[in-house]
Amino acid sequence: MNRLVRVGIIGLGFGARVHLPAFQSLPNVRVIAVADAGSGKADRVEVEHKGIRAFHxxxxxxxxxxxxxxxxxxxxxxxxxxxxAALAAGKHVLSEKPFGTDVSAARAMLRxxxxSxxxxxxxxxxxMEPGIRGLKRQISLGKIGRVIRIDVTWLTAGRSDPALPFSWQNDAARGGGVLNNFGSHVIDYVEWISASRITTVNASARIIHAQRFDADGCEHTVTAEDSCDMTCALANGAIARVHFS
Known part of the structure; x- marks a missing residue:
């Protein structure tokens, strides 16, 4: 049996909804600590889950x-x-995407x-999705021929719903926008499935809902796109056309 891996989670929005139950489903992983910025979520996790320490x-x-x-x-x-800081302390690190707000930050973390x-x-x-893994396997085995075009349409209510409150995902300076949040996934799996790098990109992004209210009722101007269309050329000659919103 694999040795026990002890994990701490920092950030308890998506971290509490997704990371925590995912880690707890693994037999050789134990979440031993969580940290937030004083929102009270860490304290609730500590109360609800035995053996987890809360930090603010x-x-x-x-x-x-x-x-x-x-x-x-x-x-x-x-x-x-x-x-x-986690790497300097000798910890292994799993990070959510978007990975930093710009290329400079991402490269600094990679270095x-x-x-370390x-x-x-x-x-x-x-x-890890079975359908995407299966598609990659079929392509790599040559069972569907040469890939010359990839089409991806990803529509969710996540950013186009005007009733959703303003958050960092609507703030370009904080790394928000569907290109960072959804597009990063699509770019990753398009390159992975095709075993080819994207060489050129033409994109058109727009903000559909220019104003949003936060959870306290204060109105904010949206600066991050909530709809994006991309045409990507890959090194192997294929073209990927992508829409997400």
Whole structure:
């Protein structure tokens, strides 16, 4: 049997809804600590789940908990400090996407991971989907011929619903927008399925709902796109046409 892996989770929005139950479903993984920014979510997790310690500052969690790995489920604008600190403390790191707010931040985190020698990964879970894995297998075995075009349409109520409250996902400066949130997944699995890198991109993005109210009723101007169309050329000659909103 594999040895027990002890995990701490930082960020308890998506982290509490998805990361926590996913880790708890694995027999050789134990979540031993969670951290938030004082929202009260960490305290609720501690009460509801025996053996999990709550922290209101991720720095204290990294410094005081003997975890093997840290799962970072925070908005992208605060990831870099957390990821680099966890790696410096000798932790393996799983990070949510979007991975930082820009290329510079992403490269800094990658360099820190490479220098640390720790296992590091971004949560591109669609590679694990049976349908996508099956499609890649069929392509790699040559059973459906040469791929010359890929079409992806991904429509959700996540960003186009005007009733949803304003959050970091509507703020471009914090790494929001469907290109970062949805497009990063699509780009990853298109390249993975086709075994070819995207070489050029033409894209058109727009904001459908220009104003949103936050949970406290304050109105905000939306600066991150909630709809995007892309045409991507791949190195193997294929074309990918993608729409997500």
């Amino acid at each position: 500052d991720w720095r204290h969690m990294i410094a005081n908990v003997e975890s093997d790995a840290v799962s970072v489920a925070t908005p992208p604008d605060v990831q870099q400090g957390i990821v680099c 820190a991971a490479q220098m 020698g720790r296992i590091h990964a971004i949560d591109f879970q669609f590679r």
